[in-house]
Amino acid sequence: MTDAPALTTDLVAIPSHEDETAAGDYIESWLREETDGAVERDRHGNVIARKGSGDTSLALVGHHDVVPPEESQVGDDGYRVTERDGRIYGRGAADMKGAVAAAMCAFRDASPLCELVFASFVGEEVGGTGARGAIEDGFSPDYAIVGEGSTNYSQPGVTDVAIAHRGRRGSTIHVEGTAAHASEPEAGENAIYRATDAIDVVRDLPFPETTVLGQTMEGSVAVTEIEGGTAWNMIPDGCTVTVDERTVPGERAPLAHVEDIPGVSLAIDQDLPPMACAERAFADFVHETAGVTQDGSPEQVKKPHATDAGWLAEAGTACVVCGAAEPGEAHTADESVSAAVLDRCYDIYRRCAEDFEALA
Template sequence: MSRSTEILSELIAMPTVSRTPNTALLDRAAELLAAAGATLTRVPYENGRENLYAVIGPADRPAVILSGHTDVVPVEGQAWTKPPFELTREDGRLYGRGTADMKGFVAAAMAAAERAKGRTLKNPLALALSCDEEVGCLGVRPLIEMLKGAPVRPGLVIVGEPTQLAVATGHKGKTSLTAVFRGREGHSALAPLAFNALHLATDFVAALRTRQAEFAERGFRDGDYDVPYTTVHVGTLKGGVALNIVPNHAVMEFEVRALAEDDDVGIIEAIRADAAAIVAAAGDPDASIEITEGNRSPGLATAKTDAAVDFVKRLTGANGTIKVAYATEGGLFAEGLGAPVVVCGPGSMAQGHRPDEFITEDDLARCDTMLDALLERLEAGL
């Protein structure tokens, strides 16, 4: 069993589901990283969740940051045939919740930090281990704020989300929103004398679908994505208490996933204008639509010609680059620190969030090889 697999077995045994404490995992990570000679900083988030920043090497030179989140999604309601919080090795696969997304990379990064002990690094290796990524990239934000005040800016951030070690230079941003619709209740036998909040909501859904059609037909396109344009998605719509009561209230959750080249702020303002026009057309004093913005994670658009991209391609042996459909903490690192960011890690997101999640032993071994190449480059100097 490789050292990365040994560490991964420990991490999987800690059920760090989002919004639950990850202190025990970070305590163990801090113990191993301190033994490797790392300088450690704990950055609290909230309610027993926190981040860990570890640096090995000189503090006055730009670091390469290996970024990974420690939280995982729940397993309830999924038909697991393997114990989700116990690492199972079978036929070249390592099963367990978080093996692919993304404790596999975290384990490999910690093992690399141990191998860095005793080596003279001209540029430091840093690990940024975060919390609550799976619920909107929330926990890492105070860590990034801390790094903004650091005397030395990072030279490169590698976000180790699963790409099967392909080098990803971009992903869409994501903004979650809530719309609250209000009307006027009444008896369903006299429905035209009331004002149905669900009808107002369906008019708004129609407006969102029109916007989506415009993005698909005339919007900016990027063929590196499976869906090459900005998308709008309605996830939930709730309203009404009984069939014979005209509902006076409804709530909808929706999201915008925007290409980095699109103006996500402008898109949301246009959607607000659509809502105002729907209310005006309704002509009823009790009609209203209130839209509130929830969490925003910016997109990532690192230029393929950036020297950092070529640097990581040489580490992995990759010939080209890709872009990924899912959001990562990479957009926040790029926006907050102005550092080049790539997404590159072992495993496949096709296994993420599923029962019997796994990473292959070969993928984890290839990640070890990539990080060994990184240590060599850090010894030589960037």
């Protein structure tokens, strides 16, 4: 067993849903004391370390912020952490302090033949603010393994390699009408009726679809909220409709078609980018490395939701996702991660760092 599980326990105990400073302090201090890397804390609060040299760079990427904990996950002095049946329980164990700990240990122990970079970002859970800030400041590794969950995707007990993931575009359809008394509906323009016309347009839109390294990837589009009207006896002069779209690399649903309806406009509220690995050789390299670390046969898979890999890929980094978290663990009241899988991820990350020259 490596010391990744023990380090995970330490990290999980540190609250980081409102302020990531304390967790970042711990990671920075540990890296300075335990590794021979050059460690920096950038102006956004990200912790970045580098070691080795070469013509190419490989980054092990994670984030140390978490979503707000459930009451049961909070103790007197921080987050509550428990261990039982080979698993570590606590807010952030799966998403994703466990993989951060595995990457920290791999960064410490690897003897890379390339430039090896460790990065733990802030603000992933609120739109990737840390990753975006680092990229704006010049963070641009050639390749990255992002340690979000990829375990148990193809089959139980296997840590797979995700070569792509969906993005998320959240939009609001704003609808204007003309108010009137409900006893004279013809005197106004009913914004809710116009909104239903816009909803019909969304309903009929084709889902975005693409192919990544030979695998078909489909997104989705759905209306998720509607709000309008001010009184039971008034024709509404305004209505809003929320649309959730799961995007795929290079494709978006043509939502702008709703603006062909009079009084209807569209605003994009959030656009988290999808990810597609830009280099098959890199995807195959990490996949093969993952295969030699476990008894099962990992596969190249796709993830349904966005990660910081989307921002990195958009900026030109070839990315894959490979980590300990399993489907259904993140953001739950009993969030947990397997200690054995943390050891496996440590092995994957270290082997990738040490064998990377073959790809370069």
